[in-house]
Amino acid sequence: MARPREFDIDEALDHAMGVFWAKGYEAASLQDLLSAMKIARGSLYKAFKDKRSIYLAALDLYDKTTVETGVSLLSDPEAGDGLSRIRTLLEGVRDDEDRRGCFLCNAAIDQARVDPEVEARVAAMMRRLEAAFSTALKQSKRAGRWSAKRRTETARFIFNTYMGLRVLARSGYPTRELQAIIDAALRDL
Amino acid sequence: MARPREFDIDEALDHAMGVFWAKGYEAASLQDLLSAMKIARGSLYKAFKDKRSIYLAALDLYDKTTVETGVSLLSDPEAGDGLSRIRTLLEGVRDDEDRRGCFLCNAAIDQARVDPEVEARVAAMMRRLEAAFSTALKQSKRAGRWSAKRRTETARFIFNTYMGLRVLARSGYPTRELQAIIDAALRDL
DNA sequence: CTGTTTATTGACCGTTCGGTCCATAACGCC
DNA sequence: GGCGTTATGGACCGAACGGTCAATAAACAG
Numbered sequence: 417m418a419r420p421r422e423f424d425i426d427e428a429l430d431h432a433m434g435v436f437w438a439k440g441y442e443a444a445s446l447q448d449l450l451s452a453m454k455i456a457r458g459s460l461y462k463a464f465k466d467k468r469s470i471y472l473a474a475l476d477l478y479d480k481t482t483v484e485t486g487v488s489l490l491s492d493p494e495a496g497d498g499l500s501r502i503r504t505l506l507e508g509v510r511d512d513e514d515r516r517g518c519f520l521c522n523a524a525i526d527q528a529r530v531d532p533e534v535e536a537r538v539a540a541m542m543r544r545l546e547a548a549f550s551t552a553l554k555q556s557k558r559a560g561r562w563s564a565k566r567r568t569e570t571a572r573f574i575f576n577t578y579m580g581l582r583v584l585a586r587s588g589y590p591t592r593e594l595q596a597i598i599d600a601a602l603r604d605l
Numbered sequence: 606m607a608r609p610r611e612f613d614i615d616e617a618l619d620h621a622m623g624v625f626w627a628k629g630y631e632a633a634s635l636q637d638l639l640s641a642m643k644i645a646r647g648s649l650y651k652a653f654k655d656k657r658s659i660y661l662a663a664l665d666l667y668d669k670t671t672v673e674t675g676v677s678l679l680s681d682p683e684a685g686d687g688l689s690r691i692r693t694l695l696e697g698v699r700d701d702e703d704r705r706g707c708f709l710c711n712a713a714i715d716q717a718r719v720d721p722e723v724e725a726r727v728a729a730m731m732r733r734l735e736a737a738f739s740t741a742l743k744q745s746k747r748a749g750r751w752s753a754k755r756r757t758e759t760a761r762f763i764f765n766t767y768m769g770l771r772v773l774a775r776s777g778y779p780t781r782e783l784q785a786i787i788d789a790a791l792r793d794l
Numbered sequence: 795c796t797g798t799t800t801a802t803t804g805a806c807c808g809t810t811c812g813g814t815c816c817a818t819a820a821c822g823c824c
Numbered sequence: 825g826g827c828g829t830t831a832t833g834g835a836c837c838g839a840a841c842g843g844t845c846a847a848t849a850a851a852c853a854g
Contacts, residue, residue: 418800419850440715442631446842456803457843463801467842517714524776525706525714526629538776572782573789580769587713587727593761600762604793607830608820635812645833646813652831656812 425463426477428453433474437519440526441471471527475537478519483541490548498556502549502574503602509581510594517586521579546575558605570605577601614652615666617642622663626708629715630660660716664726667708672730679737687745691738691763692791698770699783706775710768735764747794759794766790 431452435444446467450457464470486505495501509518520541528535550571553559562570581594620641624633635656639646653659675694684690698707709730717724739760742748751759770783 417798417852419802419852421801422850439719440629440631442629443715443719445840447840458804458845459802461843521772522714524772525711526632528776530628530632535777542773542776569785569789573786576769576773576786576790577765578769579772580765580767583710583713583768583772584731584765587717587731588724596758597762597765600759601765601790606822606828608822608832610831611820634810636810647815647834648832650813 421459421463423453423455423459428455428463429470429473429477432470433477433519436471436474437516437522440522442526468531472533472537475519475523475534479537479541483520483545487544487548490552493555498552498554499558499602499605501552503598506574506578506581506598506601507595509578509585510591510598512585515585515588518579518582521582542575545578546572549574549578553605574601610648610652612642612644612648617644617652618659618662618666621659622666622708625660625663626705626711629711631715657720661722661726664708664712664723668726668730672709672733676733676737679741682744687741687743688747688791688794690741692787695763695767695770695787695790696784698767698774699780699787701774704774704777707768707771710771731764734767735760738763738767742794763790 431454432449435448435452439448446457446460449467449470450460453460460470464473486508489495489505490498490501492501495504520538523534524538524542528538546568550568553562553567553571553574559567577597581597584597585594620643621638624637624641628637635646635649638656638659639649642649649659653662675697678684678694679687679690681690684693709727712723713727713731717727735757739756742751742756742760742763748756766786770786773786774783
């Protein structure tokens, strides 16, 4: 019935996410986005309402990909013992070679305080990650060591460690130092 | 010999820091800064070279005040045992009632990657905080538990926890949950 | 082929951005 | 009181911002 869209909207969104991730919301200009997405202005505004809605869609994409991957890993009994899944996830942060940090964490700092919809998405992702850490703990050999309350708190502590690692990774901390932090955090679990 | 400046430059800078802290570098407009500093455009540009130099000066101010205060607390033998000084510092984050997070952490995420001078200041502050945590550990009753290397790593781990707490605090985590994270982090030290 | 619908492109819009400039004001010095 | 110097306030600047629009193109239905 009508002319079909010539670009893959998810692929374009992925590139947009890269720009927001690297530069933050305000510093990412329309020009930056258009170049990365390889489309023209008009096409962008046919596909998205405005800049903010691209950002929100990018957050959702991050949720569906990175966060979901992490949650799956933590919750998958076939990925080893609960504790070793946690370790695997944290070591993934350690190995983020381009040190981009965490889009979720960036959003929490630069937009969540001024945009309620960003705040809601950020909070939801954080709570899902926390819950996944808790699931992994519950499925570890040492699960018996923690009461339900204590397990929730421990999961939250690990999540806190995870966020810290993301910040330090973005700040250029070397792999070896990140590894030592992971070891210290998990030492007594 | 000449007309004296009518505003207190440090006080104005403190207000500018508040704006950058709350909104980030790009989102803080000249108008925002001028309103907060309560001066006119011309006066601002007599006192500072440009927007970026205000930001750098604000970072230095944060260093001289907040970071230095933290370092002093951690290093002060009269502030209790090393471990309890660490706990006091972390509980200060927990009690940050307006949940502003950490200007250092914000800068690490939103500007350090695109501005080498910001990056240098951020790295310097981070390393000083790390070192102060190490000092506090060294001066704790249980100092003997750690080799020098292990102490450095543990200090870095605590610093990582500190940064995570700052992010979570800015994200609105309730005091009680932050407290549980602190307890979990320090439990086995 | 014609008509309808929607995507593409880039010129164009008003606004806001960071930064400059200048007339005026407030000081110490002589 | 004049003079040199620096601060003040705000008009002003070009550039860049996010967003709109109209002409054109590409698809399908009839």
